[in-house]
Amino acid sequence: MTIRTAFCAASVLALATATGAFADSHTTTLTIATVNNGDMVRMQGLTDDFTAKNPDIALEWVTLEENVLRQRVTQDIATKGGQFDVMTIGTYEVPIWGAQNWLVSLNDLPAEWDVDDILPAMRGGLTVDGELYAAPFYGESSMVMYRKDLMEAAGMEMPDAPTWDDIRAAAEAMTDKDAEVYGICLRGKAGWGENMAFLTAMANSYGARWFDEEWKPQFDTDAWKATLTDYLDLMNNYGPPGASTNGFNENLSLFQQGKCGMWIDATVAASFVTNPDDSTVADKVGFALAPDKGLGKRGNWLWAWSLAIPAGSDKVDAAKKFVAWATSKEYTALVAANEGWANVPPGTRTSLYENEEYTSAAPFAEMTLESINAADPTNPTVDPVPYTGVQFVAIPEFAGIATQVGQEFSAALAGQQTAEEALEKAQALTTDEMEAAGY
Amino acid sequence: MARNVTTQRKIVNTVLAWGIGLLIFFPILWTILTSFKSEATAIADPPVFLFFDWTLDNYRVVQERSDYMRFLWNSVIIAGGSTLLGIIVAVPAAWSMAFVPSARTKDILLWMLSTKMLPAVGVLYPIYLIFIKMGLLDSRVGLTVVLMLINLPIIIWMLYTYFREIPGEILEAARMDGASLKEEILYVLTPMAVPGIASTVLLNIILAWNEAFWTLNLTAAKAAPLTAFIASYSSPEGLFYAKLSAASTMAIAPILILGWFSQKQLVRGLTFGAVK
Numbered sequence: 001m002t003i004r005t006a007f008c009a010a011s012v013l014a015l016a017t018a019t020g021a022f023a024d025s026h027t028t029t030l031t032i033a034t035v036n037n038g039d040m041v042r043m044q045g046l047t048d049d050f051t052a053k054n055p056d057i058a059l060e061w062v063t064l065e066e067n068v069l070r071q072r073v074t075q076d077i078a079t080k081g082g083q084f085d086v087m088t089i090g091t092y093e094v095p096i097w098g099a100q101n102w103l104v105s106l107n108d109l110p111a112e113w114d115v116d117d118i119l120p121a122m123r124g125g126l127t128v129d130g131e132l133y134a135a136p137f138y139g140e141s142s143m144v145m146y147r148k149d150l151m152e153a154a155g156m157e158m159p160d161a162p163t164w165d166d167i168r169a170a171a172e173a174m175t176d177k178d179a180e181v182y183g184i185c186l187r188g189k190a191g192w193g194e195n196m197a198f199l200t201a202m203a204n205s206y207g208a209r210w211f212d213e214e215w216k217p218q219f220d221t222d223a224w225k226a227t228l229t230d231y232l233d234l235m236n237n238y239g240p241p242g243a244s245t246n247g248f249n250e251n252l253s254l255f256q257q258g259k260c261g262m263w264i265d266a267t268v269a270a271s272f273v274t275n276p277d278d279s280t281v282a283d284k285v286g287f288a289l290a291p292d293k294g295l296g297k298r299g300n301w302l303w304a305w306s307l308a309i310p311a312g313s314d315k316v317d318a319a320k321k322f323v324a325w326a327t328s329k330e331y332t333a334l335v336a337a338n339e340g341w342a343n344v345p346p347g348t349r350t351s352l353y354e355n356e357e358y359t360s361a362a363p364f365a366e367m368t369l370e371s372i373n374a375a376d377p378t379n380p381t382v383d384p385v386p387y388t389g390v391q392f393v394a395i396p397e398f399a400g401i402a403t404q405v406g407q408e409f410s411a412a413l414a415g416q417q418t419a420e421e422a423l424e425k426a427q428a429l430t431t432d433e434m435e436a437a438g439y
Numbered sequence: 440m441a442r443n444v445t446t447q448r449k450i451v452n453t454v455l456a457w458g459i460g461l462l463i464f465f466p467i468l469w470t471i472l473t474s475f476k477s478e479a480t481a482i483a484d485p486p487v488f489l490f491f492d493w494t495l496d497n498y499r500v501v502q503e504r505s506d507y508m509r510f511l512w513n514s515v516i517i518a519g520g521s522t523l524l525g526i527i528v529a530v531p532a533a534w535s536m537a538f539v540p541s542a543r544t545k546d547i548l549l550w551m552l553s554t555k556m557l558p559a560v561g562v563l564y565p566i567y568l569i570f571i572k573m574g575l576l577d578s579r580v581g582l583t584v585v586l587m588l589i590n591l592p593i594i595i596w597m598l599y600t601y602f603r604e605i606p607g608e609i610l611e612a613a614r615m616d617g618a619s620l621k622e623e624i625l626y627v628l629t630p631m632a633v634p635g636i637a638s639t640v641l642l643n644i645i646l647a648w649n650e651a652f653w654t655l656n657l658t659a660a661k662a663a664p665l666t667a668f669i670a671s672y673s674s675p676e677g678l679f680y681a682k683l684s685a686a687s688t689m690a691i692a693p694i695l696i697l698g699w700f701s702q703k704q705l706v707r708g709l710t711f712g713a714v715k
Contacts, residue, residue, distance in 0.1 A: 031659050033659070035674070036671055036674040036679070037674055037676055037677055041504065044504070045503075060659075061660065062659045062660050063671035064667075064670055065670055065671075065673035065674065066674070066676075067675070068655060068673075072655070072656065075567060075656070079564070079567055080571070081567065081570075081576055083577055084659065193675075247675070248675060248676050249677070252677075252678070253482040253484075256479070256482075257482075257483075268676060272678070277479065278478055278479045278678060279479075
């Protein structure tokens with residue numbers, strides 16, 4: 001009897017398993033892969049507006065953590081799996097996938113979408129050979145967030161456009177290790193999008209670059225040595241303990257608890273550190289541009305989460321309608337009407353920064369715009385380079401190489417090796433990988 | 440002969456057992472506690488243990504944002520379906536290995552187990568491409584079969600161990616009485632091995648429920664189980680620990696309750712045949 005019951009249950013389950021969700025034949029269902037962040041989650045809550053205007057299109061969301069999402073969409077697009085109709089991808093993927101013809105060109109989005117309104121730095125980073133391959137949903141750069149009260153107590157003033165020497169002096173003045181206040185918090189966790197995003201941007205301002213015009217790795221140059229030595233010096237003297245495992249969230253948590261004098265990281269953090277619900281220092285935060293070394297480049301990066309359509313999708317028209325809606329000026333107004341101007345996705349459109357309602361609701365708006373404008377993905381370094389990308393090199397091999405280099409630099413921060421040793425290893429492994437890749 | 444156990448030793452053993460139990464349970468307890476904190480309290484340093492403003496806000500947000508029941512239903516189907524399919528395949532296989540072994544049975548058993556030693560990511564792309572060809576991506580059928588296959592070696596090994604404890608003479612007697620092979624397995628062997636089968640089923644439901652590599656890689660929207668539900672609350676930029684904890688608590692609650700109610704059966708099955 002027990003066995004029969006088990007077999008019956010198995011049959012019922014098998015039947016239920018086989019029963020797919022069959023959509024109405026008149027409705028096109030778009031599956032959208034996205035990251036879990038405030039702006040994306042907000043969009044999911046506002047999609048009624050889209051489906052009301054497009055009753056023949058239904059939306060299904062797949063929300064994943066950034067690294068999982070990156071792996072999933074890469075796997076899907078490379079194998080033409082067709083699981084997703086719209087993908088949320090970063091500035092690193094767009095030039096590579098666009099050049100492979102893996103993405104649908106968005107040059108024919110409707111005129112009212114107003115492509116000329118997209119910030120030039122963003123548009124440049126998402127365009128390959130004149131074709132726009134992704135529509136920016138929100139964009140960010142990096143900047144200095146600092147404690148105005150601690151600077152004042154130290155009798156110092158932070159310039160709007162500081163140099164690395166200003167940063168060092170401020171870090172020294174604000175550090176009070178007995179009170180668990182550390183002058184500066186920076187990323188130390190290994191990863192191409194973790195410590196290497198910060199260090200590559202910092203290196204740009206020091207006149208360093210990943211490769212010369214012949215694609216030869218440059219970690220054996222004085223500029224890289226100065227970059228890494230200064231970074232380690234700053235962190236060892238004025239940084240929090242255990243910094244080699246700190247990423248964005250760890251530093252955010254430290255800053256919100258009043259334990260960091262300065263934090264140089266994504267502009268999107270500005271809204272978190274000024275939110276009185278979560279931050280104990282919400283009313284004491286000032287902003288400044290990322291530092292420079294007097295060489296004409298600042299140490300800030302450029303990133304956008306953008307919506308793209310994989311080539312080969314059989315729902316391109318519906319997908320384009322959705323992409324145009326989610327990245328339009330009307331969507332920005334919709335968010336403002338529902339959740340206030342401070343919550344609209346930043347960093348993509350010129351018109352947003354001309355809107356007084358927005359600039360008065362977001363005290364960090366001006367600095368965000370200046371930071372984004374200060375980054376040039378097509379000309380990111382002091383000396384010329386054969387690649388695009390500010391805090392990354394837009395070649396498929398970069399993520400793997402930079403993660404390994406990041407591990408060497410993180411080990412140097414943890415005191416396991418010297419800056420020279422880390423750079424030597426970085427040079428050797430990058431040379432090996434690039435030779436193996438045929439450069 | 441039973442050993443004399445002093446009261447002092449009993450106390451020490453009890454305290455030790457509770458200590459180890461609490462240590463193992465602590466991460467789950469911490470997750471549950473964090474799910475009732477605000478995001479700011481969740482990352483407070485020093486950490487707050489019990490004395491904080493308890494809130495259900497994270498559960499409200501998770502309920503609003505995600506269709507929990509759809510993820511739950513997918514988990515039930517995939518974990519239950521793969522386990523039942525596995526049992527149906529494994530019972531005859533374990534029977535033949537336990538009662539009519541050949542010279543190569545041991546080798547086959549070891550070979551089957553060796554498939555568990557292969558890192559899953561090593562076969563991700565072949566399986567992914569097969570799924571594309573067969574139209575099985577993001578389907579419960581595909582995932583049920585894959586999870587059945589990856590857990591099959593464990594199911595067969597467990598059943599084989601339990602079956603070996605059953606005297607072959609009983610099956611012989613059934614054959615003497617005219618039982619066919621099917622009747623022998625269904626009406627004689629299986630009822631005798633119920634504790635073993637039950638613990639195998641429970642353990643495999645837990646394994647399939649918690650499986651997070653294939654379930655994340657082979658699903659998108661339709662067939663995504665609770666592992667995907669949890670993964671959607673992790674974020675590299677922003678505070679998420681409290682909401683992630685709420686999602687995790689909701690995801691593990693059903694299996695935790697199942698384990699709680701069936702722990703006697705589970706322990707009985709796992710220690711089945713331990714005393715010879």
